[in-house]
Structures are given as C-alpha cells and as structure tokens.
Amino acid sequence: MQAAAFRVVQEALTNVRRHAADAAHIEVRLSDDAGRLEVSVADDGRGGVQLPAAAPGCGFGLVGLKERVTALGGEPHAGPRGGGGWEVRAVFPVGKV
Numbered sequence: 192m193q194a195a196a197f198r199v200v201q202e203a204l205t206n207v208r209r210h211a212a213d214a215a216h217i218e219v220r221l222s223d224d225a226g227r228l229e230v231s232v233a234d235d236g237r238g239g240v241q242l243p244a245a246a247p248g249c250g251f252g253l254v255g256l257k258e259r260v261t262a263l264g265g266e267p268h269a270g271p272r273g274g275g276g277w278e279v280r281a282v283f284p285v286g287k288v
Contacts, residue, residue, distance in 0.1 A: 192283050196221070196230045197261050199267075202256045203279035211277060213238025223285060231280040233272060253279070266284030 200219055209215055214236030222229045252273075253269050260267040265283040272278045 192228065192263055192285075195263055195265070195283065196228065196281070198259060199230045199279060199281045202234055202252065204268075206239060206252070206277070206279065207232070207234045207236060211238050214276070226285045228285050229280065229285045230283075231278060232251065233276060233278040236278040237275065239287055246253075 194220070204217070204219075207217055211234050213235070217232065217234045220229070220231045255266075256269075257267045259283045261268040263283055265281050268280045270278065272276075
C-alpha cells in the first residue's frame with residue numbers, strides 16, 4: 192500500500208507538471224481515519240498547459256493508477272475541483288492487504 196500511495200502522489204505531481212504548469216499552489220495530503228488511508232494531491236492550475244510532444248512520458252497515467260488502487264481494494268478519483276484546479280485522490284482500506 193505504501194508503494195501505491197507513493198505512486199498516487201508521483202502521478203499527480205507529474206500531471207501537474209505536464210498539464211497545469213501554471214499552478215501556483217499544490218497541496219499533498221495524507222490522512223488515516225477510521226481504517227482508511229486517504230492520499231490526495233490538489234492544484235489550482237487552469238490546465239491546458241502542456242510540455243512539448245518530445246517530452247518524456249513513460250507510464251500508463253491515470254488508467255494505470257486506477258488499476259493499481261483498485262487492485263488493493265481502494266477507491267480512486269481524479270477530476271476537476273470546484274472553484275478551479277484538479278485533484279487526484281485515492282482511499283485505501285487500512286489493514287486489508
């Protein structure tokens with residue numbers, strides 16, 4: 192589960208760099224509540240900013256992240272935030288794996 196939580200943060204920060212480089216604020220949060228580990232990364236970027244096509248990209252992005260999180264019994268979410276920006280979040284059941 193530690194590796195999956197790390198990958199959530201890594202993928203989300205990579206996506207900020209690639210798609211929301213105009214973000215002025217990024218918040219990474221971890222919380223353990225009621226037997227659940229929640230990992231979230233939120234930014235205030237407008238999106239639409241992208242690196243050149245030649246920039247390296249070597250993963251499966253949010254699709255791979257969803258597979259990794261659900262394989263551990265977790266619940267993934269990625270989408271726009273109310274008021275602007277984007278959030279990637281995963282909730283894992285603690286002690287189940």
